[in-house]
Amino acid sequence: MKTVPSKWARRQPPFRVMEVLKRARELEREGRRVIHFEVGEPDFPTASVIVEAGKRALDDGHTGYTEALGIPELRNAIADDYRSRFGINIESSRIAVTSGASGALNLLFSVLLNPGDQVLMSDPGYPCNEAFVRLVGGEPIRMPVDQRTGYQPTVELVKEDWTADTVGVILATPSNPTGAMIQTAQLEAINDFVVERQGFVMVDEIYQGLVYEPDMDEVATSSLAIDPGLIVVNSFSKYFGMTGWRLGWCVVPDLLIEALERAAQNLYIAPSIVAQYAALAAYSREGFGVSEERRLRFQRRRDLMYEGLLDAGLEVPLKARGACYLYANVSSSGIDAETFSARLIEEYQVAVTPGTDFGSYRAQDHVRFAYTANEQDIRRGVEQVGHAVRRFQNEV
Ligand SMILES: Cc1ncc(COP(=O)(O)O)c(C=O)c1O
Structure with missing residues (x-):
């Protein structure tokens, strides 16, 4: 019986965002409250x-x-x-x-x-x-x-x-x-x-x-x-x-x-x-009504998260006009994106995705923040990011 995965299967890197999500779920099962900025999935239920x-x-x-x-x-x-x-x-x-x-x-x-x-x-x-x-x-x-x-x-x-x-x-x-x-x-x-x-x-x-x-x-x-x-x-x-x-x-x-x-x-x-x-x-009219209303909420969330990340001391090179993500440069924190993401979830219970999920070019300098959480969570989450950045900077 052949049980060795194919070359293609062995070459597949893990989708790191799913690893972050797995860790977030573990923490949640332990009773911790996690703020989710990792998944590219709107938190709204289907209309x-x-x-x-x-x-x-x-x-x-x-x-x-x-x-x-x-x-x-x-x-x-x-x-x-x-x-x-x-x-x-x-x-x-x-x-x-x-x-x-x-x-x-x-x-x-x-x-x-x-x-x-x-x-x-x-x-x-x-x-x-x-x-x-x-x-x-x-x-x-x-x-x-x-x-x-x-x-x-x-x-x-x-x-x-x-x-x-x-x-x-x-x-x-x-x-x-x-x-x-x-x-x-x-x-x-x-x-x-x-x-x-x-x-x-x-x-x-x-x-x-x-x-x-x-x-x-x-x-x-x-x-x-x-x-x-x-x-x-x-x-x-x-x-x-x-x-x-x-x-x-x-x-x-x-x-x-x-x-x-x-x-x-x-x-x-x-x-x-x-x-x-x-x-x-x-x-339908009703369907578009719901989607449009949610689009406007996304826009407010984006503005909130953008300002919050700047206040947290991160550089956000692009205030993106589309999708539900901000790609922030975390190098001012003095640590690489994977360490930043791992420590952010362990020490501050904020889940984000390291740039290494999306390629290799300057990937260890960047983290993706998804504004798919509600406004209250975005406010709390970016505040935690600010505490984290200051702590990481003081350690260097
Ligand atoms: C750019 C892009 N393409 C494709 C997909 C796959 O989406 P789905 O299969 O849910 O339609 C995603 C999911 O996040 C995406 O970000």
Whole structure:
């Protein structure tokens, strides 16, 4: 019997945020109160209009498989939403409903890559993309981004790292872990460069909707407005608050949809039927009302956390206009990000994610703070961070 995990499995680094969460749960079981700034999951429950639609779906007997690309009603609802909210015309036949954005990314890299193909992605960036690319024999290539590039890849970086083996680029706007949004001009330039080389540009828009006062020159709606031929990934997890329902989608060029359908049929058959019927209600007036109200609460939380982290003595290079994260430089504390995170939870019961979860470029200088906790917790949490920073500084 073979019980040795594959090379791919052995290469997977732990998702450190999950280790932090595990430790937080242990402390909570011991009766300690932990403030959660680690998980990228809104603390709000799914809007009741969506939950009720899910319950009705079960009562109506929607308990079986659906089409691999999702029920037509939901694909149409997604296409209608691009049209009505953003003025973007996308045929519903180009939309695949998936098991979260994770399912979409997994499917897309499976149908786009051959072994040895290189894919460019930002560092820091969403770590799971490396795993999806490696799973099918591809090679993730990280592009270091920082304050100078607005924490997003630039066309210069793409040109620098493009080789004969490169087949595409994955971007995320707003991004995880920095919340940075891409400039329209940069996306256009990257797209022109990549299209000329017959590569793909994939944009992860999972934080679409969680945007606060974007600049005029940033992509505030969807990258599809720039080029409807782009590959776009999205999800019901964040703006619509449905993380646990495991539902997302992607928009792909016509030429890819059949391959994507076959991959979905083979890899997981279909996305959850209950989640799909529930998600239809996200597009109702009431559904949008709840999501919008929560967006405004996120904005207040961001402002509160940003000010609090500055008061705590940390540098926050970007007051991000999107997503639900602030990426702070903790080097003034005199200790590295992993030690900072480990000590913060042990000594102050505040859980955060070290930058090392998101890549290696200046990762030990940075920590991601998620403002997915309520305002009271944010106030208390950043106060604790201030005590911690002063203690760590005095030890050096
Ligand atoms: C940038 C990014 N992409 C994809 C995902 C996966 O999301 P889900 O599978 O819940 O849709 C996440 C989750 O946090 C993310 O931050």
